[in-house]
Amino acid sequence: MAxxxxxxxxxxxxxxxxxxxxxxxxILLFLGAWVMVFPFIWMISSSLKxxxxxxxxxxxxxxxxxxxxxxxxxxxxxxxYLIFLMNSMIVCLGILLIQLVTAIPAAYALAKLxxxxxxxxxxxVIAAIxxxxxxxxxxxxxxxxxxxxxxxxxxxMFPFIVSVFAIFLFRQFxxxxxxxxxxxxxxxxxxxxxxxxxxxxxSAVPAIAAFSVFSFVAHWNDLYWPLIVVQSQDKMTxxxxxxxxxxxxxxxxxxxxxxxxxxxAPMVIAFLFARRLFIRGITMTGVKG
Amino acid sequence: MATxxxxxxxxxxxxxxxxxxxxxxxxxxxxxxxxxFLASLTDYTLVSDYFEFVGLENYRTMFDDxxxxxAVGNTFFYAxxxxxxxxxxxxxxAIAIQEQKQFRSVLEVLYFLPVTSTLAAMAxxxxxxxxxxQGVINNSLETFGIPGVNWFGREEVVLxxxxxxxLWSIIGFNMVLFLAGLTSIPQNLYEAAAMDxxxxxxxxxxxxxxxxxxxxxxxxxxxxSITAFKLFDTVAILTQGGPDxxxxxxxxxxxxxxxxxxxxGYSAALSLFFLGIIFLFALVQALFTDRNVHY
Numbered sequence: 001m002a003x004x005x006x007x008x009x010x011x012x013x014x015x016x017x018x019x020x021x022x023x024x025x026x027i028l029l030f031l032g033a034w035v036m037v038f039p040f041i042w043m044i045s046s047s048l049k050x051x052x053x054x055x056x057x058x059x060x061x062x063x064x065x066x067x068x069x070x071x072x073x074x075x076x077x078x079x080x081y082l083i084f085l086m087n088s089m090i091v092c093l094g095i096l097l098i099q100l101v102t103a104i105p106a107a108y109a110l111a112k113l114x115x116x117x118x119x120x121x122x123x124x125v126i127a128a129i130x131x132x133x134x135x136x137x138x139x140x141x142x143x144x145x146x147x148x149x150x151x152x153x154x155x156x157m158f159p160f161i162v163s164v165f166a167i168f169l170f171r172q173f174x175x176x177x178x179x180x181x182x183x184x185x186x187x188x189x190x191x192x193x194x195x196x197x198x199x200x201x202x203s204a205v206p207a208i209a210a211f212s213v214f215s216f217v218a219h220w221n222d223l224y225w226p227l228i229v230v231q232s233q234d235k236m237t238x239x240x241x242x243x244x245x246x247x248x249x250x251x252x253x254x255x256x257x258x259x260x261x262x263x264x265a266p267m268v269i270a271f272l273f274a275r276r277l278f279i280r281g282i283t284m285t286g287v288k289g
Numbered sequence: 290m291a292t293x294x295x296x297x298x299x300x301x302x303x304x305x306x307x308x309x310x311x312x313x314x315x316x317x318x319x320x321x322x323x324x325x326f327l328a329s330l331t332d333y334t335l336v337s338d339y340f341e342f343v344g345l346e347n348y349r350t351m352f353d354d355x356x357x358x359x360a361v362g363n364t365f366f367y368a369x370x371x372x373x374x375x376x377x378x379x380x381x382x383a384i385a386i387q388e389q390k391q392f393r394s395v396l397e398v399l400y401f402l403p404v405t406s407t408l409a410a411m412a413x414x415x416x417x418x419x420x421x422x423q424g425v426i427n428n429s430l431e432t433f434g435i436p437g438v439n440w441f442g443r444e445e446v447v448l449x450x451x452x453x454x455x456l457w458s459i460i461g462f463n464m465v466l467f468l469a470g471l472t473s474i475p476q477n478l479y480e481a482a483a484m485d486x487x488x489x490x491x492x493x494x495x496x497x498x499x500x501x502x503x504x505x506x507x508x509x510x511x512x513x514s515i516t517a518f519k520l521f522d523t524v525a526i527l528t529q530g531g532p533d534x535x536x537x538x539x540x541x542x543x544x545x546x547x548x549x550x551x552x553x554g555y556s557a558a559l560s561l562f563f564l565g566i567i568f569l570f571a572l573v574q575a576l577f578t579d580r581n582v583h584y
Contacts, residue, residue, distance in 0.1 A: 105307070115307075227525065
């Protein structure tokens with residue numbers, strides 16, 4: 001009787017139905033992951049091919065003729081992609097910097113200081129979170145036309161330089177900071193500005209980092225607003241440049257996908273390097289893009 | 290007395306700290322919203338400086354307009370295709386991935402990759418994959434003996450094609466939201482349920498997972514709906530509303546009216562309709578999240 005009750009050997013255990021079920025799930029999950037990743041693989045593969053091979057009916061991941069060097073050289077040095085990438089970088093960094101400078105002090109005041117009107121201000125912040133750029137774009141556009149600032153970095157950044165979401169997020173975060181420490185710092189003669197810079201900011205680094213990723217990715221990938229205010233090639237962003245291809249702009253397909261790779265690579269590479277931070281930052285609002 | 294002086298100084302400082310943000314909120318949100326409302330009552334076009342108040346005329350035009358009805362219809366049809374997938378597939382994936390021990394983080398990264406990528410660029414890739422002649426998708430369908438599909442050329446297909454691309458780009462995002470919800474369910478609830486006889490995975494799902502996942506599920510449903518109504522990028526790049534307005538969704542129509550035809554007054558009315566829908570979702574979310582706090 002005793003040997004029947006003995007536990008099955010380890011290798012047998014793994015072959016039990018439950019494990020087979022798990023194995024099948026794992027295989028299915030990786031098949032699904034292949035579907036998710038395939039467009040990237042196809043894009044990179046095509047960016048290394050000559051035009052006639054891109055739409056070849058027997059597709060192979062490894063190019064038969066390698067034209068990768070020519071394609072990427074063409075995109076980076078013969079087409080203005082360095083300018084497009086720089087424009088995107090300038091706009092995203094500019095937006096982020098001003099967002100942080102305007103949101104952090106406001107959030108601190110809302111979280112820790114008493115002043116008349118704070119409830120109204122906070123209510124306005126909450127209400128403004130629900131208003132997307134698509135609703136205010138018309139008056140903002142007309143205003144920019146009137147002051148003659150269309151097609152400038154200013155116009156590209158302006159609607160986003162105050163982030164009501166950042167104010168809300170940082171306010172919630174700062175509220176958790178112990179009042180007793182702030183009081184003690186005040187007694188020690190710290191000014192409020194010093195308190196923000198030397199106590200609050202260092203403690204808020206995780207929230208600031210997550211928000212920064214969120215903001216940067218959202219504006220790098222934004223098509224809508226640049227489409228409205230950018231008119232010249234000099235100000236074109238990397239994402240907006242993709243609009244050119246809607247009308248057979250480049251008949252060199254290999255080069256077309258090299259440019260698509262160049263546009264999407266910065267965000268994807270940054271994601272692969274800071275996976276946790278990206279996942280936290282991007283899913284923070286719950287609304288994609 | 291000293292404390293009241295300190296209090297005053299602090300209040301003054303508070304105003305100083307909120308001043309830049311407050312001014313910008315005024316210029317970027319409050320004034321534009323008022324102006325959109327006023328513009329929606331005029332026949333303002335950017336082309337001429339002359340305009341007059343037309344009352345509710347723009348709204349009347351809107352509800353009589355077949356083009357508007359078509360765009361709203363397209364948007365709802367697209368949302369009906371997109372939302373069940375965006376919800377169910379993400380939930381199944383989250384449950385399956387959560388049970389993976391060693392591969393969990395690899396899979397999470399692979400599924401999340403489309404979320405970080407630039408949709409405008411990836412739309413070009415999807416256009417090639419879904420090419421009716423030489424695309425990889427049609428080629429593989431044909432090797433299985435299934436006739437290829439004209440993904441972007443046929444009116445009755447194009448919204449399905451756009452929904453597929455949107456699903457690809459959002460599944461990883463919703464999956465991560467669900468994973469966060471699943472991780473926060475206390476393990477001892479499953480143990481308790483098992484003692485009550487809920488051993489089977491499906492029993493566990495309906496008796497523990499689903500009820501505990503309520504707030505997350507609500508959140509995902511609402512935010513995905515908002516995403517569905519914001520469909521724009523892939524339409525602008527791939528179809529421009531075609532063929533024959535079959536993929537002209539709401540936001541794209543508002544964009545065309547405002548920034549291609551410069552009918553600012555009419556486009557303002559469309560924008561406010563859009564805002565109304567977004568507010569409705571926000572309201573639903575606020576109501577349900579409140580209720581859910583109590584358990």
